[in-house]
Amino acid sequence: MVANNITINALPILRNGDFMGNSLPQLYEQNIIGGPNAFVMPALSGPEFTDAVRRKLILEIAGTTPQTEYASLLLQGLQVGQ
Numbered sequence: 001m002v003a004n005n006i007t008i009n010a011l012p013i014l015r016n017g018d019f020m021g022n023s024l025p026q027l028y029e030q031n032i033i034g035g036p037n038a039f040v041m042p043a044l045s046g047p048e049f050t051d052a053v054r055r056k057l058i059l060e061i062a063g064t065t066p067q068t069e070y071a072s073l074l075l076q077g078l079q080v081g082q
Contacts, residue, residue: 007034
């Protein structure tokens with residue numbers, strides 16, 4: 001898919017921290033995402049997940065390419081319910 005310029009973004013849901021001793025967002029970045037403007041947008045469950053989905057869609061529609069760490073910081077700084 002990536003060879004055909006199809007972008008695969010990721011929205012890993014973080015529940016209990018790491019996955020089998022590894023950083024889940026880092027695993028997604030290394031093994032799942034790919035293509036033009038690909039990024040990982042980690043999310044927590046509940047209202048924060050809803051906000052992360054919204055932010056991910058906005059970034060995809062805008063064609064913005066955030067750094068993975070930047071996307072994580074955006075999510076952490078997001079005021080839930082606003």
